[in-house]
Amino acid sequence: MNISKLKNLLSVKASSFDLIQKATLDPGHPAHFAVLSTLNQATPEARLVVLRRWEPEIPLMETHTDIRSSKWKELINNHLHSLHLWFPEEKIQMRLRCQSSLHTGDAFSSEIWEALTPSNKLNYLQEKQPGSPLAERKATRFSFEDLSKNEASAKKHFGVIRSKILEMDWLLLHPEGQLRGLFQFAGNEVKSQWLVP
Numbered sequence: 001m002n003i004s005k006l007k008n009l010l011s012v013k014a015s016s017f018d019l020i021q022k023a024t025l026d027p028g029h030p031a032h033f034a035v036l037s038t039l040n041q042a043t044p045e046a047r048l049v050v051l052r053r054w055e056p057e058i059p060l061m062e063t064h065t066d067i068r069s070s071k072w073k074e075l076i077n078n079h080l081h082s083l084h085l086w087f088p089e090e091k092i093q094m095r096l097r098c099q100s101s102l103h104t105g106d107a108f109s110s111e112i113w114e115a116l117t118p119s120n121k122l123n124y125l126q127e128k129q130p131g132s133p134l135a136e137r138k139a140t141r142f143s144f145e146d147l148s149k150n151e152a153s154a155k156k157h158f159g160v161i162r163s164k165i166l167e168m169d170w171l172l173l174h175p176e177g178q179l180r181g182l183f184q185f186a187g188n189e190v191k192s193q194w195l196v197p
Contacts, residue, residue: 003174009181009192016094016170017056019087024054024061035084036063036161038074047071049083049161059165059185061096064112064120067104067159068129075100075161083163091173098163109160118144124154171197 006012023031037046049071053062061083065072075081083096103109113121125142147154168183178197183190 003176012181020054024051031085031087037082040074061163063161065159066157093171095169096165097167101162104159112160124157
């Protein structure tokens, strides 16, 4: 990351949104997996999720999950959550405070489901909810034949999490000096402020 190109917060926002776009589109990108944090009552929970779609004009990120998972239940109880992204090559951290809208069994989630690859659909064939206890070690693996027999059942487990970004706390760790900025998004308004790193 060329620190001289980041002369103002507008350029920071633009470069950050470009980085998120690249991470979303490239499955091999280190930031393609983000950490999603929620609250389970008073206990913080964190797990990796795959970035599926980025809508910079809102700004909004989309991820998918099994609706029987704990994160789905936690987001039903509290739509506020955070996403954490780390870009190792640029040495940039983004902490995103978000509000979720959840979609399952509706026209929107059905359209997303139909666009999924068969390989992605296999993730939703599990009969038991994620995190259920097992009596012994058991690796889960499903075939495309399983999918053809049980796709309707798998689809019932599928959910879309749309994370509208309320704030982005941006941090650059650079040999020439650290930079940090805060961006707050409300409708079409963006407020930004340099912060002490």
